[in-house]
Amino acid sequence: MRYLILSDIHANWEALQAVLADAEGKYDKILCCGDIVGYGANPNEVTEWVRTNVALCVRGNHDKAAAGLENLEWFNPFARDSALWTQKITTQENLTYLRLLERGPLRFGNMQILHGSPVDEDEYLVGRDDAEQVAYYLDVPYSFFGHTHLQGGFACHRNGVRLIQRPALNESHREVGLEPGMNYLFNAGSVGQPRDADPRAAYALYTVGEPLLVLRRTPYDIAAAQKKIVAAGLPEFLAERLAAGR
Numbered sequence: 001m002r003y004l005i006l007s008d009i010h011a012n013w014e015a016l017q018a019v020l021a022d023a024e025g026k027y028d029k030i031l032c033c034g035d036i037v038g039y040g041a042n043p044n045e046v047t048e049w050v051r052t053n054v055a056l057c058v059r060g061n062h063d064k065a066a067a068g069l070e071n072l073e074w075f076n077p078f079a080r081d082s083a084l085w086t087q088k089i090t091t092q093e094n095l096t097y098l099r100l101l102e103r104g105p106l107r108f109g110n111m112q113i114l115h116g117s118p119v120d121e122d123e124y125l126v127g128r129d130d131a132e133q134v135a136y137y138l139d140v141p142y143s144f145f146g147h148t149h150l151q152g153g154f155a156c157h158r159n160g161v162r163l164i165q166r167p168a169l170n171e172s173h174r175e176v177g178l179e180p181g182m183n184y185l186f187n188a189g190s191v192g193q194p195r196d197a198d199p200r201a202a203y204a205l206y207t208v209g210e211p212l213l214v215l216r217r218t219p220y221d222i223a224a225a226q227k228k229i230v231a232a233g234l235p236e237f238l239a240e241r242l243a244a245g246r
């Protein structure tokens with residue numbers, strides 16, 4: 001089975017289309033680690049696409065916010081504005097889908113998908129310290145998470161945790177060799193709002209049984225996504241940050 005792993009699409013239709021074109025023919029099933037909506041201007045189009053095409057998806061904090069399951073007081077002003085706009089524009093059918101998304105981790109075989117961390121769906125795994133604290137709770141070798149919008153992740157061993165590097169700015173992809181005896185926490189990166197100083201859309205490809213995982217980046221029509229955000233009356237900062245990848 002060949003998996004396409006997506007996370008943090010954030011209602012960015014242009015980025016999603018670019019990822020699908022780049023990954024064409026390289027996967028059988030699609031997994032999603034949450035945050036389908038929020039920030040971007042196409043929540044309905046992206047949610048409908050996920051409903052039709054994604055085999056397994058966990059909820060993210062922005063999906064909860066759109067569905068009315070999150071206290072928006074804890075959101076920063078940009079996130080709050082976009083959550084309220086998303087609630088207004090999203091159809092009842094799509095909101096129901098977002099409301100019923102399951103909390104991670106969702107396990108299957110020797111893999112699991114989750115949004116934040118294996119112990120708390122809203123926690124951010126940013127640095128090695130964060131990964132060290134949750135490594136003990138990993139009982140499957142391959143975990144896929146999101147939430148930070150930082151592609152890469154961690155290779156966890158009982159003797160310590162190693163950082164997994166994302167592709168450099170001049171690379172389209174990076175192959176990560178998989179070693180036995182490790183528990184991996186992979187972040188596929190954000191499709192629709194990367195924050196790791198690389199504005200290209202991020203995703204991952206994993207084939208069961210193969211000794212490597214591929215982290216990929218692909219350029220997309222950022223200007224088109226920005227134009228829609230501004231035209232929707234969403235905060236301009238949300239458009240600007242797409243070009244910076246921060």
Ligand code: ZN
Nearest residue numbers: 008035060147
């Ligand atoms: Zn997110």
